[in-house]
Amino acid sequence: MTINMLQCGDALSSGRQRGTVAAFLSAGNGYLGVTAAHIFQYSGSDLLEVGGVKTRVSSLRREYDLAYFRVPQAKATLLCPPEFGEAEVSSRLGIRRCRVSDISWSLCMIVLSPGDMPGPGESGAPVVQGGRVVGMLSSINLNTCKGTMISSELMAREAGA
Known part of the structure; x- marks a missing residue:
């Protein structure tokens, strides 16, 4: 197997x-x-x-x-700070294009397409720019098509990495 x-x-x-x-x-x-x-x-x-x-x-x-x-085993993830511009929310359910619109060291905002919003099972999905994870999808607002992203810097800091 x-x-x-x-x-x-x-x-x-x-x-x-x-x-x-x-x-x-x-x-x-x-x-x-x-x-x-x-x-x-x-x-x-x-x-x-x-x-x-x-x-x-x-x-x-x-x-x-x-x-x-x-x-015990996994493929280590390449983390990098987010930049303004194009990004993707990536999961086994698919890749959803988005745009990083607001950046801080801890929380960032992403703008999502109204016709392609993340759904159940995509909480925690990585937000990727240039093949590197820049954050984690935490929540979405269906009315504004914006999502809250936890920055890769905060993810690493809280892990003690």
């Missing part, structure tokens, strides 16, 4: 809730996965499964909507 290497954009589940892995950060003898903390708030559990690997949340940063979990 072939096991695929875990990587950013992979789907995860916790109870009946679904989400997406924003990044895998090298952490000692394994990797820290990063996703949206609200997934676990709604599931009522700290258990999750990603790519056939069962694990549990090791750290929650609810104030930033960040959850971290450990896995």
Whole structure:
């Protein structure tokens, strides 16, 4: 049986809730996965499964909507600071084009296409520019077609990376 290497954009589940892995950060003898903390708030559990690997949340940063979990192997994610302009929200459900419109060291805003908004299961999806992850999709506003993105800098800082 072939096991695929875990990587950013992979789907995860916790109870009946679904989400997406924003990044895998090298952490000692394994990797820290990063996703949206609200997934676990709604599931009522700290258990999750990603790519056939069962694990549990090791750290929650609810104030930033960040959850971290450990896995033994994964493809390390290249992080880089966001820039104004074109980007993509990338998950197993597809690639959605967007534009980074506001940037700070912690939170950024993205503008999404009204006809191609992220949906259930895409919380925590990586936002990518130039093949590198610049942030994580945290929430969307359907009325304004804007999304809140947690910056890659904050994801790394809160992981201790």
